[in-house]
Amino acid sequence: xxxxxxxxxxxxxxxxxxxxxxxxxxxxxxxxxxxxxxxxxxxxxxxxxxxxxxxxxxxxxxxxxxxxxxxxxxxxxxxxxxxxxxxxxxxxxxxxxxxxxxxxxxxxxxxxxxxxxxxxxxxxxxxxxxxxxxxxxxxxxxxxxxxxxxxxxxxxxxxxxxxxxxxxxxxxxxxxxxxxxxxxxxxxxxxxxxxxxxxxxxxxxxxxxxxxxxxxxxxxxxxxxxxxxxxxxxxxxxxxxxxxxxxxxxxxxxxxxxxxxxxxxxxxxxxxxxxxxxxxxxxxxxxxxxxxxxxxxxxxxxxxxxxxxxxxxxxxxxxxxxxxxxxxxxxxxxxxxxxxxxxxxxxxxxxxxxxxxxxxxxxxxxxxxxxxxxxxxxxxxxxxxxxxxxxxxxxxxxxxxxxxxxxxxxxxxxxxxxxxxxxxxxxxxxxxxxxxxxxxxxxxxxxxxxxxxxxxxxxxxxxxxxxxxxxxxxxxxxxxxxxxxxxxxxxxxxxxxxxxxxxxx
Numbered sequence: 001x002x003x004x005x006x007x008x009x010x011x012x013x014x015x016x017x018x019x020x021x022x023x024x025x026x027x028x029x030x031x032x033x034x035x036x037x038x039x040x041x042x043x044x045x046x047x048x049x050x051x052x053x054x055x056x057x058x059x060x061x062x063x064x065x066x067x068x069x070x071x072x073x074x075x076x077x078x079x080x081x082x083x084x085x086x087x088x089x090x091x092x093x094x095x096x097x098x099x100x101x102x103x104x105x106x107x108x109x110x111x112x113x114x115x116x117x118x119x120x121x122x123x124x125x126x127x128x129x130x131x132x133x134x135x136x137x138x139x140x141x142x143x144x145x146x147x148x149x150x151x152x153x154x155x156x157x158x159x160x161x162x163x164x165x166x167x168x169x170x171x172x173x174x175x176x177x178x179x180x181x182x183x184x185x186x187x188x189x190x191x192x193x194x195x196x197x198x199x200x201x202x203x204x205x206x207x208x209x210x211x212x213x214x215x216x217x218x219x220x221x222x223x224x225x226x227x228x229x230x231x232x233x234x235x236x237x238x239x240x241x242x243x244x245x246x247x248x249x250x251x252x253x254x255x256x257x258x259x260x261x262x263x264x265x266x267x268x269x270x271x272x273x274x275x276x277x278x279x280x281x282x283x284x285x286x287x288x289x290x291x292x293x294x295x296x297x298x299x300x301x302x303x304x305x306x307x308x309x310x311x312x313x314x315x316x317x318x319x320x321x322x323x324x325x326x327x328x329x330x331x332x333x334x335x336x337x338x339x340x341x342x343x344x345x346x347x348x349x350x351x352x353x354x355x356x357x358x359x360x361x362x363x364x365x366x367x368x369x370x371x372x373x374x375x376x377x378x379x380x381x382x383x384x385x386x387x388x389x390x391x392x393x394x395x396x397x398x399x400x401x402x403x404x405x406x407x408x409x410x411x412x413x414x415x416x417x418x419x420x421x422x423x424x425x426x427x428x429x430x431x432x433x434x435x436x437x438x439x440x441x442x443x444x445x446x447x448x449x450x451x452x453x454x455x456x457x458x459x460x461x462x463x464x465x466x467x468x469x470x471x472x473x474x475x476x477x478x479x480x481x482x483x484x485x486x487x488x489x490x491x492x493x494x495x496x497x498x499x500x501x502x503x504x505x
Contacts, residue, residue, distance in 0.1 A: 005188045005244075008153035009160055013060040014053040017089050018045055021158075023165040023301070026270040029283070034296040037286065039267065040162055043275055043307035047081040047113075049231075050158060050305050051145070054181055055082035057154030058143055059090060067092050072140040074131035076102045076124055078231060078306050079145040084115035095140060097131040099124060105310060122487060124233070146181030147238030156185030162301055163193055170197050171298040172289070176281035176305050177201040177210045177252065178232030180241025186303070187248035198250045202285030204229045205254040209237045210245060214252060224489045227429060228257050231278030231306055253285040260284050261317045262324030267304060276309040277317075284324075323400060326377045328355055329385060330405060332501050333369040334395040341367065348392055349373065352385075358410060368501050370399070370410055397497055403427075405498035408454050408466040412503055423451050423468045424476060425499050429489040430455065430465040443482055448475070452503065466493070468503075 021044050026037045042050035059071055070093035073083040080096045087094035094115040098107060101122050111117055120130040135142040144151060162173065173190060175183040187199040201210055206226030213219045213236075221236045237245070255263075260277050263284035267275050282302035289295065322328035335341040346354075356372030375381045382398060389396045399405040404427060430440070444450070452468025471479050483490045493499055 002188055002192045005149070005153060005156065005185075006192050008149065009156040009185070009189050012053075012057045012153050012157050014057050014154050014157050016060065017056045017086060018052045018157075020161050021045060023162060024271065026267075028270045029266055033287065033290045035290060036297075036299045038166065038299070038301045039271065039283070040158060040301060040303045041271075041273075042158065042303060042305050043273060043279055047078065047085055048307040049078035049082065049279075050155060050182060050303070051078040051082035052085060053082075053157055054146075054148075054151035054154035054185075055079060055143060056086040056089070058148055058150040059083070059086045059092065059141075061150050062092075062141060066141045069139045069141065070094060071143050072097070072131050072135050072138070073143045073145070074098075074124065074128040075145060076127070076230065077106055077308055079143075080106070080110045080115070081113060081308075083143050084110050084113035088114040095131075095134065095138075097127040097134065099127045106308070125235070144238075146179030146184075146234075147240050148181075149240065152181050152185045152188075152240065152244070154185070155182045156189045158182070158303065159186040159189040162186075163190065166299075166301070169299050170194065170301055172198040172200055172286075172300050174200050174202055174253075174282040174286045174289070174300065174302045176232055176278055176303060177203045177237075178207075178234045178278065179238045180210055180245055181238065182303070182305065183210070183249060184238075184241035184244040188244055191248045199248060200285060200289065201245070201249055201252040202281045203252060203254050204232065204260065204281070205256050207233050208252070208254050209234055210242070210249075211252040211254055213237050213242055214246060214249075217246075226257070229260060229277035229281060231276055231308075232281065253288055255281065255284040255288055256324075258320045258324030259288065260324070261320035263287065264317050265321040265325070271304075273304075273307060274309060274314070275304050276306050279304050279306040279309075281305070320406070322355070323406070326381075327375050328400075329373045329375045329382050330356075330399040330402075330410070331369075331371045331373065331386070331389075332397040332399050332405075332497065333371055333389065335367050335369060337364055337367045344392075345369070345389075345394065348389060348394075349385075356410065370405070370502060372410075397501070399498060402496070402498050404466070404493050404496045407464050409498040409502045412454055412466075421451050421468075421470050422472060423494075424471050424479070425452065425466065425468050425493045425496070425503075426483070426490045427493050428465045428467060428483065430463045440486065440488075443486055444469075448479060 021041045024039045026039050030037045045052050072095045074097045084094050096110050096115045097118045097120050099121050100119040121127050175186050177183050183201050190197050204226050219242050225233045227233050263280035286302045353374035358370040386396045449470045451470050454466040
């Protein structure tokens with residue numbers, strides 16, 4: 001099995017178009033974590049992603065007959081650019097099917113590389129199915145983003161470079177995982193040449209298709225995937241990548257959104273480059289690995305896989321990075337609604353910096369504060385603060401890991417309903433496209449009344465919405481059926497303490 005791929009990797013034609021990316025030492029990360037940490041800079045490829053390697057290797061391997069019919073792919077980002085540039089280099093026509101939710105900047109980038117673009121469906125799966133159908137009817141070759149031997153071999157050249165660039169000890173290589181093409185290629189080469197090197201995959205905790213497949217010992221299809229790290233938002237690991245990964249990958253680590261944002265900041269601090277969320281996954285997993293086992297003195301490599309990030313996403317990244325670094329604590333604090341309570345509370349915090357302080361009068365008995373407090377980063381800091389406040393008679397709830405609090409409540413404090421509304425609360429992922437809100441409201445019709453609505457744009461294909469609907473208990477199923485018909489991902493949040501404390505009835 002390995003020999004076939006080793007030969008493919010050694011013969012890969014990627015360097016006709018892609019360049020050998022540097023393996024950069026990360027001085028700040030290395031000093032902070034007391035390990036030798038290196039970044040494999042795939043963000044420096046001409047399309048700012050490693051995807052160019054596999055796409056070119058596959059297209060360059062096609063017969064002359066296949067080249068004449070052209071190539072087709074489905075992608076919302078990096079793979080699309082890799083296929084478009086590869087086809088342009090080889091003088092082959094290319095067609096890319098992209099979801100209609102794809103940001104215009106990415107669509108324009110693909111068109112600028114010479115590809116024809118068709119916008120179809122609201123999600124990748126819709127675009128994928130359309131591309132497969134068009135491949136049949138137009139006799140074009142479908143270029144899979146990860147489930148293809150030539151693509152996997154192209155990505156495997158990343159490992160070939162790492163082992164050539166660093167000939168001394170390497171303990172672990174951390175690899176971001178979406179469909180699995182990159183980790184399969186890296187694992188098959190690294191384990192053949194240096195079997196002592198650990199290969200650890202890193203996935204978002206809400207898009208962990210490889211992690212779930214390894215646990216089940218078979219490929220599974222996730223019901224839904226998180227979209228923050230859109231470059232790895234894949235519901236099912238590829239068939240061939242899984243076959244290789246289950247034998248060669250040592251472990252998979254999952255990380256949350258805050259940890260990814262903190263890793264983006266870490267990479268910026270060391271390189272002055274800004275990776276996309278998927279591009280920072282490996283660093284987030286590396287940090288978690290070190291902290292989990294108190295690792296020191298090891299040589300660790302993280303794949304910085306891409307830098308195709310929308311500029312307007314940086315605001316959101318900056319907000320969440322502080323929490324991801326354990327430098328900000330978010331608390332809901334109940335204080336007596338009487339003169340002097342604010343002052344007494346602030347005195348208890350001493351010289352700690354307050355990063356956020358939200359309050360609005362609600363009733364004459366108690367007041368609810370939403371407070372952000374700077375932290376030392378030590379794990380004991382949160383417990384110390386909460387214990388100190390509770391000893392002084394203040395009721396405290398930790399909101400640091402409450403997604404609803406971070407996404408919505410901190411911007412809505414004081415928005416309590418003035419009367420009983422039979423209100424049910426949902427958080428939804430809302431497509432960023434013209435007419436999406438009108439379509440949503442039209443689907444609800446006049447059957448239910450919207451009693452709360454909060455939306456934030458994150459610079460991605462989907463935004464986050466918090467919605468309150470007045471609905472009788474026996475109608476809730478019909479409401480959820482409406483959400484299902486629209487294809488929205490949603491979670492009921494009615495019992496979430498962030499809603500109950502700051503916006504509830």
